[in-house]
Amino acid sequence: xxxLAISFAAALLLGACAATPSVNTPExxxxxxxxxxxxxxxxEGVGFEVTVTPNEPVQDLEFxxxxxxxxxxxxxxxxxxxxxxxxxxxxxxxxxxxxxVGEEDWLYLTAIVVVDDSVxxxxxxxxxxxxxxxxxAIHAAMETMGL
Amino acid sequence: MRRERPTRGTVVSFAAIxxxxxxxxxxxxDSLEARATxxxxxxxxxxxxxxxxxxxEWADSSGGYYTFRSAERVELRVPPDHLxxxxxxxxxxxxxxxxxxxxxxxxxxxxxxxxxxxxxRTESLDRVLSFLSSANVSATLAFERExxxxxxxxxxxxxxxxxxxxxTRFARxxxxxxxxxxxxxxxxxxxxxxxxxxxxxxxxxxxxxxGRR
Numbered sequence: 001x002x003x004l005a006i007s008f009a010a011a012l013l014l015g016a017c018a019a020t021p022s023v024n025t026p027e028x029x030x031x032x033x034x035x036x037x038x039x040x041x042x043x044e045g046v047g048f049e050v051t052v053t054p055n056e057p058v059q060d061l062e063f064x065x066x067x068x069x070x071x072x073x074x075x076x077x078x079x080x081x082x083x084x085x086x087x088x089x090x091x092x093x094x095x096x097x098x099x100x101v102g103e104e105d106w107l108y109l110t111a112i113v114v115v116d117d118s119v120x121x122x123x124x125x126x127x128x129x130x131x132x133x134x135x136x137a138i139h140a141a142m143e144t145m146g147l
Numbered sequence: 148m149r150r151e152r153p154t155r156g157t158v159v160s161f162a163a164i165x166x167x168x169x170x171x172x173x174x175x176x177d178s179l180e181a182r183a184t185x186x187x188x189x190x191x192x193x194x195x196x197x198x199x200x201x202x203x204e205w206a207d208s209s210g211g212y213y214t215f216r217s218a219e220r221v222e223l224r225v226p227p228d229h230l231x232x233x234x235x236x237x238x239x240x241x242x243x244x245x246x247x248x249x250x251x252x253x254x255x256x257x258x259x260x261x262x263x264x265x266x267x268r269t270e271s272l273d274r275v276l277s278f279l280s281s282a283n284v285s286a287t288l289a290f291e292r293e294x295x296x297x298x299x300x301x302x303x304x305x306x307x308x309x310x311x312x313x314x315t316r317f318a319r320x321x322x323x324x325x326x327x328x329x330x331x332x333x334x335x336x337x338x339x340x341x342x343x344x345x346x347x348x349x350x351x352x353x354x355x356x357x358g359r360r
Contacts, residue, residue: 077332080246
């Protein structure tokens with residue numbers, strides 16, 4: 001009985017922790033070991049990272065998409081493109097934003113997938129020209145996101 | 148108020164006007180391509196006002212025109228075969244096209260419906276006009292109402308037809324202009340913790356930190 005209680009407590013603890021994300025490294029990128037995330041960088045410095053966070057408060061994709069879009073627009077990002085995609089585990093929504101970094105225009109991707117008690121978050125960014133070169137690879141990788 | 152009875156002369160004049168209206172709006176038999184081109188561009192410009200002016204001038208010189216112009220947005224109507232010149236024009240001024248989204252609308256089905264509407268109502272109009280000369284006063288008033296109604300419908304369809312033809316002859320181009328040196332997005336607090344963590348600048352810092360490890 002004691003063993004059962006310990007197993008149950010361990011299961012609860014595991015459930016409370018955010019799961020580890022998984023995703024294919026975008027073509028042309030090198031993967032880097034990172035804590036609790038999957039990180040990859042292209043030779044030109046375009047970055048791609050997938051993290052996972054608890055779905056708290058528990059909400060659906062539509063809610064988080066609207067909250068994210070409103071926050072980014074209110075913060076001053078210029079919406080470049082909005083798209084939807086199918087990941088390994090569920091459907092997701094992605095936004096690509098334009099913002100200045102020094103004298104350059106950068107594209108910044110924020111994408112989310114909601115899976116039960118977790119939200120998978122993909123971010124990618126790079127100078128406009130370099131990001132555009134890797135955009136298809138980044139979107140293809142997003143379709144492999146999972147837990 | 149005394150209402151004047153329509154005389155036979157009034158009826159004939161009214162009928163003649165109706166015939167002229169119908170003749171002027173009868174559908175042509177031209178075969179139309181009936182596809183409209185739309186082009187949406189987002190441009191980061193060093194001087195949006197100057198770009199806006201040069202786009203309007205370009206539309207004029209290309210045989211088109213502009214319907215709206217400001218330092219934030221320009222709406223142009225230009226012949227579709229001139230669109231290829233737009234990209235080099237913008238790039239020559241040092242502006243950067245960050246979004247170029249072309250689209251096409253196929254109006255063939257709607258155009259067929261519109262032309263069928265014009266034909267059927269024109270035939271109805273002809274029938275009413277043929278009855279008009281032999282109608283008594285009360286029937287003449289009823290015919291007049293019917294004639295007005297048919298004429299309005301024909302004018303509506305003809306207006307739609309003209310709009311479609313115009314859309315096929317002139318591509319609709321919308322250019323949104325933003326300033327290159329716009330301000331850096333701010334870190335606004337969100338009610339949701341993980342959304343606060345999403346920031347381009349924080350992401351760049353994280354990439355740099357990982358690179359240093």
